[in-house]
Amino acid sequence: MAAAVPSCPESPQVWAVRRPPPWDEALSLSLLDADERRRARSFRRPTDRSRYLATHVALRLLLAAHLGCHPVDVLLGRAPCARCGGPHGRPVLLESGAGPHFSLSHCPGLSLVAIAGVPLGVDAERIPGRRTVASCLERLHPQERREATAVPERERPLWFCRLWARKEAYLKALGTGLGRALDQDYLGDRDPPGAPRRPPGWTVRNLPCGPADTTHAAALAVPEGTPVPTAPYELNWPFVYGRWYGGAGAGG
Numbered sequence: 680m681a682a683a684v685p686s687c688p689e690s691p692q693v694w695a696v697r698r699p700p701p702w703d704e705a706l707s708l709s710l711l712d713a714d715e716r717r718r719a720r721s722f723r724r725p726t727d728r729s730r731y732l733a734t735h736v737a738l739r740l741l742l743a744a745h746l747g748c749h750p751v752d753v754l755l756g757r758a759p760c761a762r763c764g765g766p767h768g769r770p771v772l773l774e775s776g777a778g779p780h781f782s783l784s785h786c787p788g789l790s791l792v793a794i795a796g797v798p799l800g801v802d803a804e805r806i807p808g809r810r811t812v813a814s815c816l817e818r819l820h821p822q823e824r825r826e827a828t829a830v831p832e833r834e835r836p837l838w839f840c841r842l843w844a845r846k847e848a849y850l851k852a853l854g855t856g857l858g859r860a861l862d863q864d865y866l867g868d869r870d871p872p873g874a875p876r877r878p879p880g881w882t883v884r885n886l887p888c889g890p891a892d893t894t895h896a897a898a899l900a901v902p903e904g905t906p907v908p909t910a911p912y913e914l915n916w917p918f919v920y921g922r923w924y925g926g927a928g929a930g931g
Contacts, residue, residue, distance in 0.1 A: 691797075692794050692795065692900060694741065695789065695790070696734055697891075699729045699859050700732075700733060704728075704732065711735055712754075719750070730787070757771065760858065762858045763847070778795075780798050781793060781799075782852070784801050784847075791886075795901065799900060799901045805895050807836055820862045842866060849866060851900065854897050865877060867899050882903050
């Protein structure tokens with residue numbers, strides 16, 4: 680579904696970014712800060728660079744719509760790590776008070792940008808191969824490992840991908856990222872008798888991926904009691920670009 684950018688992101692809004700913006704790379708780079716431009720130019724594969732640019736340009740355009748400023752004037756930084764206090768915690772807006780908060784994720788075939796008035800985490804993953812799944816199972820919570828054995832082998836990659844997306848979304852929302860042990864929190868979805876509780880104070884749910892539902896998984900983590908959208912919005916490049924530049928060059 681498509682939507683206009685809301686004026687106040689009290690409830691989470693999630694956008695799916697499936698294609699690059701309909702303008703040249705130079706314009707995209709001009710909307711980023713120096714660190715983002717350096718990062719974009721560091722990618723050796725054009726597809727990786729294009730995906731990074733699309734996700735970060737979308738984030739800046741959406742945040743600028745909320746803040747009422749030019750995308751270049753959106754000041755991004757990092758909060759202190761919730762685990763060690765280092766300068767590598769969740770990405771945040773600088774000099775903006777209480778928010779809005781945001782999270783983003785990009786993988787081949789699907790990128791997501793989420794914005795809300797509360798801390799949150801979003802993640803998108805492409806379904807891995809069976810060998811990758813097998814090598815990662817030992818890192819999971821003991822109950823999750825037990826649940827994995829009950830999933831038919833042919834269905835296990837999709838099951839695992841959905842679980843992994845929930846874990847990464849939750850760890851992003853916490854502000855620890857993968858610095859927190861993956862076996863520390865239970866985020867299974869089978870709820871068997873005697874299963875551990877999911878992390879208290881948080882709601883972590885999978886999101887539909889639209890046309891990529893059979894190849895990808897996505898998830899959103901928000902504080903308990905916060906509404907969870909039923910599905911991501913499809914990013915409308917001409918709209919978000921035209922919001923600031925009168926639509927010039929935004930065709931396609």
